Amino acid sequence: MSSGTNAAGAGRPRGYAGAMTDYRPPVADLAFVLEHIAGYRDVAALPEFEHADLETVVGILEDAGDFMAGVVAPTNRIGDAEGSQRQPDGSVRTPAPFKDAYRKYVEAGWGAVPFPDEFGGGNFPWSVGLAIQEMLTSSNMAFALCPLLTQGAIDALLAYGSDDQKQRYLPKMISGEWTGTMNLTEPQAGSDVGALTTRAVKRDDGSYAISGQKIFITYGEHDLSEQIVHLVLARTPDAPAGTRGISCFIVPKLLVNEDGSLGERNAVNCLSIEHKLGIHGSPTCVLEYDEATGYLIGEENIGMRIMFVMMNSARLSVGMQGLAVAERAYQESLGYARERIQGKAIGATSDSPIVDHPDVRRMLMTQKAYIAALRGMMYLNAAQMDVAQFHPDEATRARASEVVGLLTPICKSFGTDLGSELTSLALQIYGGMGFIEETGAAQHYRDVRITAIYEGTNGIQAADLVGRKLGVRGGASFLEFIAQMRELDGELAAAGEGFDGIRSSLGTQLDALESATKWMLKNGAADPNAALAGSSPYQRMWGLVVGGWLLAKAALAEAGIAEPGDRLVLARFYAGQLLPQASGLLAAATAGAEDLFALDADALAS
Amino acid sequence: MSSGTNAAGAGRPRGYAGAMTDYRPPVADLAFVLEHIAGYRDVAALPEFEHADLETVVGILEDAGDFMAGVVAPTNRIGDAEGSQRQPDGSVRTPAPFKDAYRKYVEAGWGAVPFPDEFGGGNFPWSVGLAIQEMLTSSNMAFALCPLLTQGAIDALLAYGSDDQKQRYLPKMISGEWTGTMNLTEPQAGSDVGALTTRAVKRDDGSYAISGQKIFITYGEHDLSEQIVHLVLARTPDAPAGTRGISCFIVPKLLVNEDGSLGERNAVNCLSIEHKLGIHGSPTCVLEYDEATGYLIGEENIGMRIMFVMMNSARLSVGMQGLAVAERAYQESLGYARERIQGKAIGATSDSPIVDHPDVRRMLMTQKAYIAALRGMMYLNAAQMDVAQFHPDEATRARASEVVGLLTPICKSFGTDLGSELTSLALQIYGGMGFIEETGAAQHYRDVRITAIYEGTNGIQAADLVGRKLGVRGGASFLEFIAQMRELDGELAAAGEGFDGIRSSLGTQLDALESATKWMLKNGAADPNAALAGSSPYQRMWGLVVGGWLLAKAALAEAGIAEPGDRLVLARFYAGQLLPQASGLLAAATAGAEDLFALDADALAS
Incomplete structure (x- = not known):
């Protein structure tokens, strides 16, 4: 954290420097929740996950936590201050430290953990993948969005891609060498996805010419990877109206040659990026497709089904963003409350740290209790997703699927509403300093606000x-x-x-x-x-x-x-x-x- | 509102342009609330306020509303985007349109309405002054802070200034030609005002040498007026510890000559200004006093009493900021909800404006109902302040004073907490566009967040x-x-x-x-x-x-x-x-x- 925004470095409250805590990954709590709330031992008992016993998983989470705290967390403030910047040539430059952090993230293989080993993944349950995602997001939400969107695209390809598409795209997306996007929204089609008008015209070679404008495309253009795999919803000329006439296409930024190497630039361009309330490090792009080459996923007119696959885990992940940002904000506000001396608590003989004042305690306990409640429901949801997918008994899978259906909107909405409310409490604990950007509390409050909106308001x-x-x-x-x-x-x-x-x-x-x-x-x-x-x-x-x-x-x-x-x-x-x-x-x-x-x-x- | 933040001007939702409503001053509602909730006719019946009958007042509020909507409201977005900027010489440049708007504000005399005619004021009740302040704040909260702080300083001088001090400072402050500040906070003394250490050493000529550093000084330096009258809390060398040893001083930016003309620069300097979450137009200064010349108000060691005079009306005004910003955000979100077409409402045969969707209605009704509730309590509070000050019957004054004591913390806290919650609902109505700064919804959400913190958290x-x-x-x-x-x-x-x-x-x-x-x-x-x-x-x-x-x-x-x-x-x-x-x-x-x-x-x- 830099004090450079205050030109003279003057006028910082006593205790301020000491309150700049680093992120401490809550691995012990994650282990407890996985075991006692999410029922993780039942997940690990599934045939798929023999190698993923709880003790192994906790070891992985410890390593992941060290990585996130050491490599990713330090990029958060500077990422906000610099933001991503579109260059005149249409390329997008992410904040300075992102590129190196992303390279290390790919090298360490953190993005691959929850995906099938046949494409280079670690074959771990999603409940484990979510725990890594939590710590990544606490460390830097804007940065974490790039792997999160990639995950959605991977899920869609796993479910509906052809063998050839899977072989061609999945290994590099799962490793993180290539990133993914989800292209749904258009100016007239937000919550009403069925109103989209991007066109897809079939060519003689079986590919499609994709034309239209998409907005709000997270990491639609960036410099973290050479290749970006866009998943784009569009309409064929004779498609039925509304949601029943939507198809889903792979539109790679660079065409992929037969040997898997990268070829020519496809006709997709970043027209602009948005000036947003938060997540400044994450470029939110307007993308224009001008007869870009796209490849149909599955068949025509099943785009909504594919979208729901992308959205399914993404909605839980967005709920998790609320929790993850709240956790980081909580840790920092507690650090400040323990250091900041102000007034005498009842019965104290000398000035007290504000953590001793009852109303500050209320703000801290409220954060801590809600975070614990959210963590329980997020991992229960994730473990039920694992059960729904992998349990040998059909009735068990079916019930787990129902529970996922019930819990997902709750996790998404409660997690993200609380994300805003709890980061607001964290900010309040800083008093006037909470309103000053250098403290970092305001960034959490700004960043998390989008989570109640995207991936379905x-x-x-x-x-x-x-x-x-x-x-x-x-x-x-x-x-x-x-x-x-x-x-x-x-x-x-x-x-x-x-x-x-x-x-x-x-x-x-x-x-x-x-x-x-x-x-x-x-x-x-x-x-x-x-x-x-x-x-x-x-x-x-x-x-x-x-x-x-x-x-x-x-x-x-x-x-x-x-x-x-x-x-x-x-x-x-x-x-x-x-x-x-x-x-x-x-x-x-x-x-x-x-x-x-x-x-x-x-x-x-x- | 400019669309310049989106470089290509691309990708705006349909209906967006039509939703950029201007501020509509709620004069009819103000008139109703003054009459039926605040009991304004009883205030107008007080001997002081014979000229201030309700009909006259409504006419004034209509004019004030026209002025605010026409002159001040258009400065809001650009004020946020430009922000106030400290120059290398220590001066502060406010956003481009502020200077002209402030000149017109002074010429029109809006700041003078609620102050005594003996110093050039309009002698209207505070409940009327608050209504003007509401509309000023809805138009531009960052701009409105300058008159608000001036009002606090005026209140303190009216209550405790000597005749000479009143004659010297009040006419120009009431007209708005000179502005005022309140200097309380120091790095180690926030909520605990008693911990402040700024020193005041008496000189032979009766003035004091003021030395120390103050932080979070709103409009502590700016270019809207030639003169700034700082009210500064400080300690004399032999003062008791804590709050009982605080004195209050006038420290003018420019010394005032015997004939009232402006003389030399006093030894007060703006070291830096803060980079804040919101109210970017309002410069928040670190001020350094280096043996600056100050003039004692009242007597030594009654600074806390004077501070409470400043804070009394200021706390209600800050609660009002929550309401005022929420009102503006509500109007804009309603405008958007009426224009934005998305999905079919139940029973509709074609696509509907989102105002027809029940959950959007809930967000609108929640805003509207809370705003109405807040407006009632703010003006009741203000009218009781008028009664407490001017009613001929002592028992009536005493009871009104108690009611003010009860209502003020409620108005301040409920108004400002709701300010954040309601601007968040307004932002949510815009969906993804709410997170984009050009929409303006995010600015309201950012601006209002400070109100739950300052003037007593x-x-x-x-x-x-x-x-x-x-x-x-x-x-x-x-x-x-x-x-x-x-x-x-x-x-x-x-x-x-x-x-x-x-x-x-x-x-x-x-x-x-x-x-x-x-x-x-x-x-x-x-x-x-x-x-x-x-x-x-x-x-x-x-x-x-x-x-x-x-x-x-x-x-x-x-x-x-x-x-x-x-x-x-x-x-x-x-x-x-x-x-x-x-x-x-x-x-x-x-x-x-x-x-x-x-x-x-x-x-x-x-």
Whole structure:
């Protein structure tokens, strides 16, 4: 962190320098969560993952953490200050230290860990890949977006690419030598993907000529790799309207010769990059395709299916961005709170570090408890993805798939909303210094704000929750999950009076969630607007309750292996002081749409 | 608004250009709130304000609104993009259009409206001055800070300046020809003002030599006026430690000759300005005083008293900044939501503007309802300040003073927390475009974030609420206010079934607030940490409930003068869907400090 923004270096609060903590990877917590919350041992027991036992994984995470903290984390502030810059020739220069960090990232092979060994991957479960991604993102979210987008493109090719396409692209994308992008958005087609107009005209050689303009393309152009593999949604001339007429194409920046070497430049150009609130290091491009050569993935008109493959893991990864940035901001704000001396705490005889003031404590505990709750649900979600993909039993796979369907919008929305709220608390702890960019707190607050928007806005997640997901098996999927959460009640009752408050609060809030769920089931089918009207508060209730359930599980697990300790405190604080907000949202979740539409648009403006 | 940040001007969503609404001053709403919520007719009936009847005032507000929208609002985006820049000679250049706008502001005399006519002011009530300030701040918060700081300095001089000082400084400050600053913070003295070390040594001629470094000085140096009147807190050599040993000095940038003309440069210099998250147009200075000539205000060691005069109206003004920026962001997001076409709303036969989607409606209604609630409490607070200062009856003045003491921390904290939350909702409505700086939504989100920090962080406000204010008359002041809010119940019952839901929700939430208040009264004295631990959620409960009460009052007032309409909808939406969050905070407000301190600082870090 540089103090260069303050020209004279003058006027820094006492304790400021000491508060510039490095990122400390939370490997011990990750190991605990994987084992006790996500059920990782069941994942490692799957035939695919014999080599991926928990002890091996923890060793890998320790190495990954060292790498991220040592190589990537130091690039975060300078990446923000420099930003990516488009050059007059249309190339894009990323911040100075990114290139070297990326080269080391590729050499170390971190991006390959969760992918199949037949293409050079490590064949580890996605739950392990996500843990590496968390630490990468905490270290530098703007940098981490490049591997994240590549991962989405890899997933799509793995699922729908031809053998030849897989052989041609996957080894270099999995190694990280080539990067990937997802080209969905156009000016008139954001949340409404079906409105896109980019054209794809088939040529005699079987390739397609792709023409159109795409916006918001993350790492659409950059200097970290020689090659960029664009996955582009477009329409063939005779395609049906809307989402049923979308096809997905590979459009490499450089054409790939038969021998796999790189050939001519394809007709895709970066017209401009955006000036954004945050993630300045990540170039967000407007790309123009002018009869660029593209190769169809799968068949025509299945582009939306392919997009959902890309989005599936990406939505969880974006929820994880909220957690990851909040974790870094929390660590730094705690460091500051321990060093900054200001005023006397009650009962103190001399001036106190602000960590001793109750309201600062509240801000720290709130961050820590929510982060723990989020980490539980993110890795549970990821492990269920592994089970859904690899478990030998079909019914087990099917149920895991339902759970992933339920948890993904919750992880995405709750993780990213909390990302903004918790980085705001972190910033607040710095007082006036939090508003000064050199502190770094403001960067976290700016960077994380996009996560509630991209990969499906949180409103779109809520619509997905009450639209697609709630109706699975007539609501039984949701009700079974609630019943499963209720099963903890017996364990909590047996665990002694230290758990009474948690048990009581969790029971009350599960009642509220069940009541909202039943209201949605009763009213949603006949009046979809009523369900959509309450979808965001309902989604938040889910996040709050799942978080409380998992913290309680963690406290019980810790009590089973050691003296009840820190996790019991977190679970009690969360159950007693944060979780009750869920019932405060019940009325909004179940109010219906009437009052939302009682004022017409002119009245809204008056 | 310029599209220059996107180099090629490419890739803007359809409807984007049409959504760039100008600021529309909410004069009709201000008039309603002044009359029906703030009780402005009682203020206008005070002997001081015979000339300030409501009709006259509304005319003034219309003119002020035209001025702000026409002259100041267009400077907002460019002010952010350019920022204030310190020059190598230590001068500071504000953004290009500021100088002309400020000259016009001074010529029009808007800053003089609420100050005494004996110094050239308009002698209007503060509640009217605040309405002008709201519109100025909505137009450009960074610009508005210069008059805001000047106002604080004027208040201090009016209260404690000598006749000579008043004659010498006030006319030019009230006209705006000279601006003012407040110099409190030093690197080691932020929230703990008593830790400041700037020295003031008396000279033979009665003036003082002021030496030390101040940070975070808003408009500490700039080019909008020739003269800057710094009000500086400092210590004399023999002063007691802590807050009881602080004195307040006038330190003019240029010494003032006997005839009132400007003389030599004083020894105060701008060492640097900060690189901040927002309000880039407003220079935040590190000032160095090197035996600068200062003039004592009042007597030695009463600096804290003077500071509280400056802070008193400033805290309300900062709460108002939260509202004002949220209002501008709301207007713009509504404009976008009406223009942006995306997807089909339920039942629509063609693509819909996003204002027709329920979750977007929720974001708009949430903004509108909170803004209305905030506006009610801000002007009630301001009108009570007028009553507290000017009412002929001492008991009435005393009670008004108590109400101001209660409402000020609530207005400051609730207004500024909501400022961040509502500008975030506004940004979210833009989807991906919200994250792009050219849209302007991100600027509001960045600008408003400081308001929760300066003029006493919101945690300091909460400590003031449960520390100083709750104890007034052994808690009777708070309980009487709650009883007063309960008196609306009869009117709501009589108003017909359209008000039933409001009545029921308000009653329930008043119960929760009263219960929290009684818990605070019971536990706070013996265990101050317990009260401080719950102070922030308790403060938020107050904001939520006062807001609900005032929206209900507004709905009743509207029903009395017209068909029940928009205000009933807002009150019903707020009571039904937002207000219930208050009881969701009760547990946190009354949990005590135990769980906050159950983890030591090392455990927080693990």
